[in-house]
Amino acid sequence: MDLQDWFDAFRRQVRRNPWADGLREAALTGVLGRWTALLTDVVAKVCEELGFRVAARGQTSRILPISRQEYLGLDVLAFPAGESSWWVRPVMAFELENRTRVASIAYALWKVCMVRVAWGGVFCYRKDPDQIGELLRILTEVVRAVTPSMDLLVVVGTRCRAEDFPDGFFRAYRWDEDYQRFRLLLS
Template identity: 40%
Template sequence: METPGERWKAAFMDIVHHHENALPLRDASLNGNLRKWTTELTSIVSSSCRALSWEVAALGHKLEKLPVSREEYLSLDVTAFEKKWENESGGKRWPFPMAVFELENSKADEKIAYSLWKVLCVRADLRVVFCYRKEAEKAPDLIRYLRDEVINSMSIEERDELKGEILIVIGSRNDSETFPYGFFKWWSLNQKTGRFEIK
């Protein structure tokens, strides 16, 4: 049985593979326009969540189902909820998110670490941080930094209490000729070892 992360990744890759979605994201990456990269990525991540029948809140994608309507909840870039929750006749008015996403366009390691810490503070089945490195060979250094600074700051007991999947997705422009396939590197946290493993 596929995990929520596996289902979402397949939906994401299916959507980003389409020419009309791929070109603006690839061009923003090649030009180093990380603000545009974030805008395009927000749209693609939101669409991939909707493809799984999740309700989405993100900049430009207001969610009306919760008692307080917002584009962003908890200052997270994208928040997704299962569609089946009820809120009109005594059902769940404030459900926990199914998935949360941070789309970090800063090159600063500390800001990426903050984004990881932020999603870890939220109860969700899937937590994803997107970030960017100009060269793909810099990704392992960033992953080690995130492990050392964020994951290793937790006790084993705290790490064991984390439920759900945690993914780091690193885009890099030197793999843009194979976009979207070689462009994104997917890392998953093994909560038992406290290490990120490439998927």
């Protein structure tokens, strides 16, 4: 499985109710706390459907000997299925940032980059698509500074495309190590 497979599974899952209508409504009304809660459920469900065990905000997990809703302060962590050890390493890490400050989104990406996982993702929100370019430029600075050894995905939801939900709403960008920048992940 790669980032494209994961994002395709995300797109299939986000079309399903109860999430589809709630996410679109939260985006249109600007209720980003609700948007993040629903999106957390979607991301967790995608990971579960792909065969991973999940620890996510709002869902108590017993993957590790300490029962928590989230581990390491990250919104969603995915762990390999079938691992018998109590101290298992996560394989995916996600942050879902509902604050619109670029510094908050950059911090979310930095947090994901600090965890040793195969790949990580950050979901964030921009009101207008013309804000995405500047956001990606700043996120590029974060990645270059910390040089993570993982695949990275940044998914940006834009309110102005909410009528095209989910296809026009969520745009995914993958870190291109060779070119040192984020590139649109084509579906």
